[in-house]
Amino acid sequence: MPELLDRRAVRLDAAATGRDDAIRQCGEALVVAGAVEPSYVDTMLERERSVSTYVGEGVAIPHGTLNGKDSVRHDAVSFVRFPDGVAWGDERVVLCIGIAARGDGHVRLLSELAQILLDPDRARALRETDDIDEVVRLLQPAGEEEPA
């Protein structure tokens, strides 16, 4: 089974002209990693227009709509950091974590991600590290055992 976060889906020093551009970069990172079809990116933009995926602390977690599920090849995340920040409605985002999940996988995936981001040490490391391997390690969900 492929890794949840592929090294190819990590960008530590990105810049975006705005929210939609940032979401496209997040989506394209998922495409490059082979996790989704290019059409998934459009459903991520569609989702964002329906509801903001800003979750606080300068983090957004863009993901596709239900219609986008068919363009997901496997559950995956992408990690795109914008050191200069991106305007996101009334907020400012420095970290975009793109999410792709089949079926009901998104609830567990979001839960794992939220728990990582709520941990001050891991959250700080994700903002500051210059090491892609460390990002991959930090976003490795705990308890990824074989399903029973």
Place this chain on the structure above:
Amino acid sequence: MSMRTVVIASRTGLHARPAALFVKAASEQGVPVRIRVGEGKAVPAASMLAVLSLGAGHGTEVTLEADGPGADDALDALAALLARDLDAEETSDA
């Protein structure tokens, strides 16, 4: 302490739009409300990350808690929100 137990009605679970609506409503109550799954740790209902961390899917039973004046009204309003399929109210083209 006042408590309400409610089953998540939204068909994709408590995330995205349903979670955004819930967190916004929770932050507008006059009292701090906490939410937990089963006997798990209760977390602030007004924090999106905390609510997402619960991993509450469709059909998950959650418990809302609050203290003080207005707690019962706040919990009634929030429990009623979770008992609705908030995804069904999403725009039809989404």
